[in-house]
Amino acid sequence: MRVALPSLTSRPLRRWYATGRGATNASEDEIQAARKWLTKLHAETVPRDIGEMSFSRSSGPGGQNVNKTSSKATLKVPLDALLKHIPTALHPEIRSSRYVAPRSNSIIIQADESRKQNDNAHSCYARLHQLVVEAGRNAIPGETSAEQAKHVKDLQKSDNERRLKTKKQHSAKKSSRKGRGDD
Template sequence: MTLLYGTSTILSRSSKFPLRQHCSNILKLASFSNKTSLTPEQWLEALNIRTLPSKSFSFQFDRSSGPGGQKVNKSSTKCTLTIYGFSKCAWIPQEVRNQLLAKNLRYWAQSKDCIVIQSDQTRSRETNKELCLEKLVKEIKDICWFAKPVSSQNLEKWESVRRKTKESRLEEKKFRSDKKQLRQKPNFF
């Protein structure tokens, strides 16, 4: 490890990214997943590829079958995103997980309890990685749905509609009954 005093960051020889940036990602994960004040609706609304905790899933790069010509046989650009132990995943709220599992998330491998998403659309590793994350976010947002609270004005409006519909139905019923009564022979005795 090399310590650079002028920039006050620690750089690893194997990584080009500063340790400070790595620590900020960990803090972002902790603050995003541990906020108990966030409701599942707010969590779903705030969800995007930048707020996903990168430490909770793994990426694997393999040979691609997509575009690239002869380069396809030389470079590993297909990205496979895997989230292990999805049913116990702490960074996704329980209500969201329940909806995803109940509505058959298409990327969920039930036997291994993991999510597997692949992308080989481009010739770039990073672009395929972002496409995997976008697929995950899009699938979560498409499947999950939370009912919005109904205002009292709407409740009153629909209650009056129900009441008027019931009254008109009963009036129609009474009218038909009276019409049938008039068709019968009079009973004088």
């Protein structure tokens, strides 16, 4: 059974959010929609017909079986086909992935850990899923709980009070020197 990835419509981008690799230009609605989309995403929901799967002979040690079977799996997914299923907030992260081949404008994922074609094919789709999840982690800022926001506000307040106290002490020290002529 094939299940399509949930797709989102693109909207004009309104806000800058700092992320791990830079700033992403996305609206609050897009961020919320992308979070919701990512919670529904599972490795099984990645459509198997999104890309082209090919098999070839694996390299390296493994005895004579390596020379006989084509067990290495290579998944080639065109970026255009993948990005139309993914929220626009994740597009820059996906385009900067190490799996992207710029000349062919596609994502190429290879797996040859197992001696079985089927296991290697599943491994390719699992890596594609992991790529999308990682892009979501890097591109979408986490939600801040009310408790965490209060904690940060308290820390900022105490830091500001400490800074003002230090400035007053420094000012008092300077003003006490004015009368003596120690400058």
